[in-house]
Amino acid sequence: MALINEHYLELSENYFYTEMDKRINAFCVTHPKSNLILLGTGDVSQPLPMAVVDAMTEAVKELSQKETFRGYGPGQGYRFLIDKIIKDYQSHGVSLVADEIFVSDGAKTDAANIGHILGRDNIIAITDPVYPVYENATIMSGRAGHQTDNGKWSNIVYLNCLPENGFKPQLPTEKVDVIYLCYPNNPTGATLTRQELKMWVDYALQNHSLIIYDGAYEAYITEKDVPHSIYEIKGAKKVAIEIRSFSKTAGFTGLRCSYTVVPQELVAYTLDDEKVQLNKLWLRRQTTCFNGNSYIVQRGAEAIFSREGKKQVNEKIQYYLTNAEIIRTEFQKLGLQVFGGVNSPYVWTKTPQGENSWKFFQQMLSEINVVTTPGIGFGQNGEGYSRFSGFNSRENTLEAMDRIKHWL
Numbered sequence: 001m002a003l004i005n006e007h008y009l010e011l012s013e014n015y016f017y018t019e020m021d022k023r024i025n026a027f028c029v030t031h032p033k034s035n036l037i038l039l040g041t042g043d044v045s046q047p048l049p050m051a052v053v054d055a056m057t058e059a060v061k062e063l064s065q066k067e068t069f070r071g072y073g074p075g076q077g078y079r080f081l082i083d084k085i086i087k088d089y090q091s092h093g094v095s096l097v098a099d100e101i102f103v104s105d106g107a108k109t110d111a112a113n114i115g116h117i118l119g120r121d122n123i124i125a126i127t128d129p130v131y132p133v134y135e136n137a138t139i140m141s142g143r144a145g146h147q148t149d150n151g152k153w154s155n156i157v158y159l160n161c162l163p164e165n166g167f168k169p170q171l172p173t174e175k176v177d178v179i180y181l182c183y184p185n186n187p188t189g190a191t192l193t194r195q196e197l198k199m200w201v202d203y204a205l206q207n208h209s210l211i212i213y214d215g216a217y218e219a220y221i222t223e224k225d226v227p228h229s230i231y232e233i234k235g236a237k238k239v240a241i242e243i244r245s246f247s248k249t250a251g252f253t254g255l256r257c258s259y260t261v262v263p264q265e266l267v268a269y270t271l272d273d274e275k276v277q278l279n280k281l282w283l284r285r286q287t288t289c290f291n292g293n294s295y296i297v298q299r300g301a302e303a304i305f306s307r308e309g310k311k312q313v314n315e316k317i318q319y320y321l322t323n324a325e326i327i328r329t330e331f332q333k334l335g336l337q338v339f340g341g342v343n344s345p346y347v348w349t350k351t352p353q354g355e356n357s358w359k360f361f362q363q364m365l366s367e368i369n370v371v372t373t374p375g376i377g378f379g380q381n382g383e384g385y386s387r388f389s390g391f392n393s394r395e396n397t398l399e400a401m402d403r404i405k406h407w408l
Contacts, residue, residue, distance in 0.1 A: 005140070005142075007139055007140055007141070007142045007144075008140060010139050010144070010147065011136060011139055011140070015132070015136070016132050016377035016378075017377075019377075020040065020361075020371075020373065020374075020377070023361075023362070023365070024036070024365065024371060027365055027366065031369075034369045035369055036365075036369050036370075036371065037369065037370050037371065037392065037396045037399060037400040037403075038371045038389075038392060038396075039327070039370055039371060039372055039388045039389055039392060039396075039397070039400050040361075040371045040372045040373035040386075040387065040388070040389060041371070041373075041389055041391060041392075042186070042248070042389060042391065043253050043391060044247075044248060044251045044253055044316075044320070044391050045391055045392050045393050045396075046251060046316050046319060046320075046393075047251065048250070048251050048252075048255075048300070049250060049251070049303075049304070049309060049312035049313055049316065050308075050312060051303040051304070051306055051308045051309035051312055052250060052251075052300040052301075052303045052304060052309065052312075053300075054303070055299045055300050055302065055303035056296050056297070056299055056300040056303075058299070059295060059296040059299035059300070060296055062295075063295065063296070070295050072291060072292065073292045073293075073294075073295050073298070074292060075283075075286055075287040075290065075291065075292045076098075076099075076101070076102050076103065076283070076286065076287075076292070077101065077102065077103025077104075077259065077292065077293065077298060078103070078295065078298050078302075079098060080298075080299075080302055081103060081298045081299075081301050081302045082098050082101045082103065082259075083098070084302055084304075084305035085101055085259055085305075086098065086101065087305070088305060089229060089231070092227075092228045092229055092232055093232060094229050094231040094232060096231075096261060096263075097264070099264065099279065099283075100261055100262060100263050100264055100279065101259055101260075101261055102259060102260045102261075102262065102282065102283075102286055103257070103258070103259045103292070103293050103298060103301075104257075104258045104259060104260060104286075104290065104293065105256040105257065105258065105290075105293050106245060106247065106256050106257075106258050107214060107216045107243045107244065107245035107247070107258045108133050109258070110243050110258065110260045111131075111133055111134065111137070111180075111212065111214055111243055112133055112136075112137035112140075113285070113289075114212055114241060114260075114282075115137055115138070115141045115143070116285050116289075117278060117281040117282055117285055118178060118210070118268065119271075120141065120142055120143050121143075122143060122177035122178045123155060123156075123157060123174075123175070123176045123177045123178070124138050124143055124144075124155065124156050124157070124176070124177070124178050124179075124180070125156070125157040125158075125159055125172055125176040125178065125179045125180070126138075126156060126157075126158065126159065126179075126180045127158075127159045127161050127169045127180070127181070127182070127185075127379075128158040128159065128160055128161060128378075128379035128380060128381045128382075129161060129167075129187055129188060129375060129378035129379040129381050129382035129385070130180070130182070130378055130379050131182055131186045131187070131214070131378065132377060132378060132379075134180040134182075134212075135153070135156065135379075138153070138155075138156060139153065143155060144156055150380075151380065152380070157172050157174065157176050158379070159172060160381055161185075161188065161190070161381060162381060163337065163339070163350075166190060166339070167185065167188040167190040167339055167348065168190055168192060168196065169181075171199060171200070171203050172203075175207050175209075176207070176209060177209055177210065178209065178210045178211075178212065179200070179204065179209055179210070179211045179212070180212050180214065181200065181211055181212070181213050181214065181230075182213075182214035182215075182216070183197075183213075183214075183215070183217075183226075184217040184218070184220055184221060184226075184340075184343045184344040185217075185340075185344070185346075186214075186216070186217065186344075186346060187346055187348055187373065187375070187378045187382065187387040188339050188340055188346070188348040188387075189324075189339055189340015189341055189342070189343065189344030189345075189346040189347060189348055190339060190340065190344075190348075191221070191223070191226045191342075191343045191344070192226070192227075193225045193226060193227075194225055194226075194227050194232070194233065197227055197230060197233050198233050198234075201230065201233045201234075201235055201236045201239060201240070202235070204239035204240070205235050205238060205239055208269065209239065210239060210240070210241070210266075210268060210278075211230065211236075211239055211240040211241070212240075212241050212243070213230040213240050213241065213242045213243065214243050215228075215229065215230070215242055215243065215244045216243065216244060216245040216247070216248060216258075217248060217343075217344055217345070218244060218249075219248075219249040219313070219317055220248075220317060220320075220321060220343055220344050220345055221343045222321070222342060222343050223342065223343055226343055229242060230242055231261070231263075237263035237265050237266060238263075238265055238266060238267075239266065240263075240266070241260060241261065241262050241266065241278070242260070242261040243258065243259075243260045243261075244258060244259055244260075244261075245257075245258040246258060246301050246304065248320075248345065248391075249304070249313060249317070250301075250304045250309075250313045250316070251316065252297075252300075252301070255297050255300065256293070256297065257293055257297050257298065257300070257301045260282070262278055262279045262282045263279065264277065264279050266278045266279065319394070320345045320390045320391055321341075321345065321390065322390075322394070323345070323390035323391070323392065323394060323397040324340070324341040324342075324344065324345050324346065324347055324388075324389075324390030325341060325342075325390075326390075326397055326398065326401060327341060327347045327388050327390060327397065327401060328340070328341035328342075328347045330401045330404070330405060331347065331349050331388075333405075334404075334405065334408055336349050336350055336352065337349070337350035338350075341390070345389060345390040345391055346387055346388070346389060346390070347387070347388040347389075347390070348375070348385055348386075348387055348388075349385060349386050349387075349388060350384060350385055351375075351384055351385060351386055352408060354384045355384070356376075356383070356384070357374035357375040357376045357377075357382065357383055357384060357385060357386055358374045358376060360372070360374070360386055361373075361374045361386070364404075364407075367407060368403040368404065368407045369403070370400045370403055370404060372386040372387065372388055373386060373387040373388075373389070374386060375387060
């Protein structure tokens with residue numbers, strides 16, 4: 001008799017974004033002529049940078065010739081891309097070596113899979129609101145404990161992020177083992193200053209905790225006191241894994257490419273208090289369960305770091321940041337409470353009169369044909385908020401905000 005992992009039954013029936021798609025698709029079936037504008041999606045709208053396209057085209061040509069054909073690539077990623085990543089970190093004063101970098105196929109993949117090398121008895125801390133993958137992966141792996149009367153999980157410590165603290169988490173009052181941090185934050189767009197991030201690194205050092213630092217939106221940082229990497233903080237290599245993605249940076253949402261940094265000096269412990277190098281465990285996991293990202297995609301990723309590639313990528317980032325600024329400014333004019341949109345493509349907005357976030361989603365969808373992301377999908381503290389994305393086109397962003405302005 002084949003048995004299932006019963007922890008999957010503890011998840012809600014639909015992944016949050018799947019539920020959104022279900023509602024949007026149902027609306028489109030009954031309103032086929034509606035001019036729907038998506039300001040909730042995290043997907044990008046602008047095409048790939050030409051430097052990336054040219055590099056990938058050349059890579060395809062290489063694979064078409066016997067002399068330059070390549071089969072399986074190195075499980076950790078091709079050295080030509082890893083060397084460019086190392087150089088990029090150096091520009092922020094961070095030194096890494098090639099063995100510490102693992103090229104993968106998306107930040108979500110590694111954020112969820114990192115639990116494979118960690119014991120099930122760890123107490124996990126996540127922010128609330130939070131990107132739902134962290135909690136979902138914890139439930140799937142059997143680490144979440146049981147669901148309590150308030151809908152939260154007994155073995156997860158929820159770090160409340162509220163408007164009064166700028167949606168920045170406070171240090172836990174109890175000892176936790178693994179901490180998920182995402183900055184610039186999805187969904188709120190909040191950031192941590194150098195001093196604020198140092199507090200988390202110091203906590204992890206004192207408590208032998210592990211920080212899983214999701215830096216998928218690092219390229220959107222505009223303010224000087226916001227670190228681009230957790231490794232800019234002294235001691236962070238001893239306590240942190242950093243995950244980054246090319247999806248929102250260079251439009252790789254359809255190509256899939258990311259990388260995870262696992263420093264060689266980072267350790268965790270056995271039940272007998274023996275230190276174990278996490279770099280070795282992650283290498284073993286990746287070479288067993290993952291066969292490396294495609295050569296074509298990695299050549300495209302390499303092109304991002306060229307002079308022309310950097311210029312083209314920056315143009316797209318500024319395009320999306322301008323969209324976010326348009327959204328943020330219009331909501332401020334309407335008198336709504338607004339966060340994010342400065343170091344992030346996301347704008348986190350209080351719903352008018354504190355309306356239920358799913359109700360607000362449905363009203364906007366049916367009445368003005370604009371899609372937002374309900375804040376409740378990111379945790380209980382997200383209720384009464386909506387996330388708006390700057391990833392649509394300029395024309396659609398302006399049109400959507402015009403509709404919202406007249407509607408409200």
